Amino acid sequence: MMNYDLIIVGGGAAGFFTAINVAENDPKLKIAILERGKEVLSKVRVSGGGRCNVTHAEFIPNELSKNYPRGEKELKGPFHTFMTGDTMEWFDRRGVALKIEDDGRIFPVSDSSETIINCFLSEAKRYGVEILKNHAVKNFYQEDKQWLVETSQGDFRTTMLMIATGSNPKIWKIVQDLGHQTVDAVPSLFTFNSKDSRIVNLPGVVTNASVQVKNSKLSSEGPLLITHWGMSGPAILKLSAWGAIELNACQYHFEIIVNWLQYYSQQEAFEELKALKNKYPKQQISKYTQFELPKRLWQSLILASEIRNDTRWADVSKMQLRTLSEQLTQGVFVIKGKSTFKEEFVTAGGIDLKEVNFKTFESKKYHNLYFAGEVLNIDAITGGFNFQNAWTGAFIAAKAITSG
Structure with missing residues (x-):
């Protein structure tokens, strides 16, 4: 021995x-x-x-x-x-x-x-x-x-x-x-799986966002990366670490609220959209991205607000602007499952x-x-x-x- x-x-x-x-x-x-x-x-x-x-x-x-x-x-x-x-x-x-x-x-x-x-x-x-x-x-x-x-x-x-x-x-x-x-x-440090139609065609898009688990105190902010299987990036990984036990308890089936504008409230986004309607009446909404969002994400959220791609600012209704402001700041996404973050x-x-x-x-x-x-x-x-x-x-x- x-x-x-x-x-x-x-x-x-x-x-x-x-x-x-x-x-x-x-x-x-x-x-x-x-x-x-x-x-x-x-x-x-x-x-x-x-x-x-x-x-x-x-x-x-x-x-x-x-x-x-x-x-x-x-x-x-x-x-x-x-x-x-x-x-x-x-x-x-x-x-x-x-x-x-x-x-x-x-x-x-x-x-x-x-x-x-x-x-x-x-x-x-x-x-x-x-x-x-x-x-x-x-x-x-x-x-x-x-x-x-x-x-x-x-x-x-x-x-x-x-x-x-x-x-x-x-x-x-x-x-x-x-x-x-x-x-x-x-598990801790994992990414969120989601097949939501708003992000399914946007892998590779990254933007700063704030994220909250619905009906929970869990929240995070920072870069959010859209992937082939859902969402990743520091904002999501941080949330997965802090929520490791809670999210395991619900078997990784939960909802998150994403504010793609990070610090804007829904009302502030709505006011800004109304100002854009007055400023650029003849411009197509989808042509020029706003709030410094990635263009593909901006266009996807416009479609999710039931605004057609060729709609001009002058022709958009107040109700549509309200819906768009909600999509920008209070988008609810269903998460079903997780993926391990790389080999780490x-x-x-x-x-x-x-x-x-x-x-x-x-x-x-x-x-x-x-x-x-x-x-x-x-x-x-x-x-x-x-x-x-x-x-x-x-x-x-x-x-x-x-x-x-």
Whole structure:
């Protein structure tokens, strides 16, 4: 049976970040990463469309924590220890240059996730961290102040154990058997499926909008992208994260109200339309888009208001303008189902946060048992925030592991 000082279960972002920081803090420790698959860091590879959205340019801890539907309160303290600027400095010290894009997302200058993966692999190699692939963990338990870890390729013994497996149900079951509570996993970060005739022919159209789930307090705003299957973009993804539990409860059958003008009220839109009728009486309504809307969307909403394409402003009735103002600001869309956002599958759910010490990321039930990343009931909106949770938890756990 192989003996280690630290075994990390899970060869993803949180697992590698823990291993490298522990090894840097105390090079004498014998460390292994156990990965059930053939490849490590697979989620890092596909993140950000293959560019790896490392973190997000939010540098105030309390503001950063507001991007976590689950974990907001718990992460405030940890973010004061390690957050965005620390992440950027960490990679910079290892020769990985990062850049901030206009929307705040942070990527490697290389625009390739391989840069991050190569950094992790070379650092792990430099510090002698063992990476054991195809090692599916079957069980782990404490015995004589040591942790025994049973895998598909043999058993291991370790003083300290870090669980960084994300939403792996088999690991959750083992953790439950140890007496930890878990919150059931439900999808977060998904797009909305809709076959509404107003958007069915508009894939690729994107505009700023505000969106509200009907008969709910759930709302969001920002870029909304019309897709072949319905709606996506930051406005929708944010809504899916904040509404993960509520939308799962209604089996993803619900209605949303879309304000394509974002900040206009229905009455304000109506007044503006009346002004346009007076200003451009001879102009065809559909010919020139208004409110800076994409032309195809403008024309689709005109048709939905039962205004023919060749209608001039002079000939449109007050009732039609009223209907158009409603379509622009209060359009109701039926959502039936969801689609996973690219390969970046994120779940809400995981180990109950009340059972973790967020000064160390150690279990409150077991000494020398640590958790980091998505195995905890923490998830975020899209934009690099889920990785920042992984880096922060792993860094603080590494500090605790090497200070005791």
